[in-house]
Amino acid sequence: MEAVLGLMIVLLGVAQGVETYCDGRQDGAQCYGALGGTVDIQLMDSTSEISRYHLLKDSLKILDVKHNKSFHDTTENKFLFFPSNGTFRISSLNRNEHGNYTLQTFDSDGRKSDEWTFKLIFQAPVSSVLLVSECLSQGEMRVSCSSQGGDSPQYSWSLDGRTLTDAELLSGNNKSNNIILKQHVSGHLVCSVRNHVNSVSKEQRICTCVSDTPLGKESIL
Secondary structure (H helix, E strand, C coil), rough: CEEEEHHHHHHCCCCCCEEEECCCCCEEEEEEEECCCEEEECCCCCCCCCEEEEEEEECCEEEECCCCCECCCCCCCCEEEEECCCCCEECCCCCCHHHEEEEEEECCCCCCCEHHHHHHHCCCEEEEEEEEEEEEECCCCEEEEEEEECCCCCCEEEECCCCHHHHHHCCCCCCCEEEEECCCCCCEEEEEEEECCCEEECCCCCCCCCCCCCCCCCCEC
16 A cells, blocks of 8 residues: 555554654664664655665665655554655664664666665663762772663762763763762762663762771762
8 A cells, every 4th residue: 555654644643651862864874772662763864866776684675765756655653754854763672673784776667776884773772770878997989880670881080060070080971880989079870771772871970988987887868
């Protein structure tokens, strides 16, 4: 059944799960999504000058559009394409969507004019972040940041809204999950954990430790 793709936008409900975006216009691009989530992939800038295009998952054709009309049944809204901005959406991602995709474009005579591929990779999203701090014997503070779930987590720190600097650190750096703060460092400390599909942060307000504070005692206002 033919359907004008632009009309499908009114059928979209509130997306469930993690939503990600990827620029798939470069050959060999890597896109990331989470199981159960939604991914929007930018396939092209405009479709106005392209007579026909196919999108294949491995060798299976999942999108066939000619003059902005689809020749595939899209009633389930699993795969949606928006000609107005060249974006392809996959909802309720499952393991079958992992892998290589190929976009083929054709001219008005039906000859292939271009082809490029991208890969969709799944990552587990970060679900929560835990911060634990303790004062050390010389007034320094050890802070550990850990995450629940999440593939390939990356860490970063900020203090009072700015990036934590090496001058404030006795050990570790802004990308470490365990750091030791120098004496007299205080304020709103935030650890952010992210990967390619989401980001989660945890904040604690810390005050300075005194040198005779027993080891292991937290110093939090």
